[in-house]
Amino acid sequence: MTTRVAANGIEIAYESFGSPEGRPLLLIMGLGAQLIQWDEALCELLVEQGHHVVRFDNRDTGLSTHLHDLGVPSAGAPAPYLLDDLADDTAALMDALGLPAAHVVGASMGGMVAQTLAIRHPGRVLTLTSIMSTPGPSVAPPTEAAAAVLTGRPPADRAAVLEQAVRTWSTIGSPGYELDREKIVARAGLAYDRCFDPAGTARQLAAIMASGDRTELLAGVRVPTLVLHGEADPLVPPAGGRATAAAIPGARLVTYPGMGHDLPPALWPAIVAEITKLTSA
Structure with a gap:
């Protein structure tokens, strides 16, 4: 069941x-992802390993x-947040x-948020798992095709959204x-x-x-850290994962051949095992 709570002046659904x-x-998802x-x-596989799992919608x-009143960002204007x-x-x-405090797992932009949480609120993060993420947007630029997925015109209706989803994940x-x-x-x-x-x-x-x-x-991050990355990720290429692991003292990097910018079900047992090894140490 989805519940909404007041947090930082807004409401967060979890x-x-x-x-x-x-x-x-705590599971933090990526750009535009619910x-x-x-x-x-x-989530249930993680529960089987002794976790109490919380997933939530980021703002927007x-x-x-x-935050509709902030409008659509324009080129050269300050970011709304x-x-x-x-x-x-x-x-x-x-x-x-x-x-x-919690064990924190973030994917893509969620990994960036998780990293930022560990920087700004270090006492709240028991362990950090950064998946298919990067320390900064210029560290591992996307391929041209992957970048086009982010910058294309938003679809106009539900049918177009479904078609775009298939193109995106393809x-x-x-x-x-x-x-x-x-x-x-x-x-x-x-x-x-x-x-x-889309705004x-x-x-x-x-x-x-x-x-x-x-x-x-x-x-300056001092929490046990795991970095997971696909070796075939075109949106955040593997250099992003390597840079994340190199930046955080003691971080462990695990990469997966054939994995792109998603979490293939065939890899879930391996990913859950890595997260569990970290959180149960």
């Missing part, structure tokens, strides 16, 4: 899995607050949930694993029905670009 007595594990992008079956996505604000949202969500997904078109279409439809807000995604993208490089600040 869902939880497993016993509250489990190890708290909490449903963390597959329920993946899903059922969380959308920064990744710092999304990290502060996350810390405030933890306050609302009564979590003094471009940035994992070439080493079969593309599940049926599942992609179903999830895209569910996401559209929950909320469709919100544009504001998040502006936050990424305006937040700059975290490499120097990540040198």
Whole structure:
């Protein structure tokens, strides 16, 4: 069941899995992606390993607050907000949930937010897992085809959204694993029905670009850190994962052949095992 709570002056929508007595594990999703992008079956695998899992919609996505009054960012104008604000949202969500600290997992932009949370609120992060992410937008630029996925004109209706979803994941997904078109279409439809807000995604993208490089600040992170990355990721190429691991003292880097900018179900057991090894140490 989705619940909304007040956090950092907005409302954040979240869902939880497993016993509250489990190890708290906070999942942060990427650019324009809703909490449903963390597959329920993946969440349940994490629960089986003793975690209490929380997934949530970042500001400007899903059922969380959308900052419509901030408009669509224009070239050269200041970003409406920064990744710092999304990290502060996350810390405030933890306050609302009564979590003094948690194991934090972020994917793509969510990895950037997780890194920022560890920098700004170090006492709130028990362990950090950064997946298919980077310390800064210029560290590992996307391929031309992958960049086009982010900058193309938003689709006009539900049918076009579903078609675009297939094109997007065909471009940035994992070439080493079969593309599940049926599942992609179903999830895209569910996401559209929950909320469709391209302007919100544009504001998040502006936050990424305006937040700059975290490499120097990540040198001060002292929590156990795991970096997971696909070796065939065209949106955030492997250099992003290598740079993240190099920036954080003691971080462990694990890469997966054939994995692109998604989480193929065939890799879930391996990914869950790596996260569990970190959170249970």
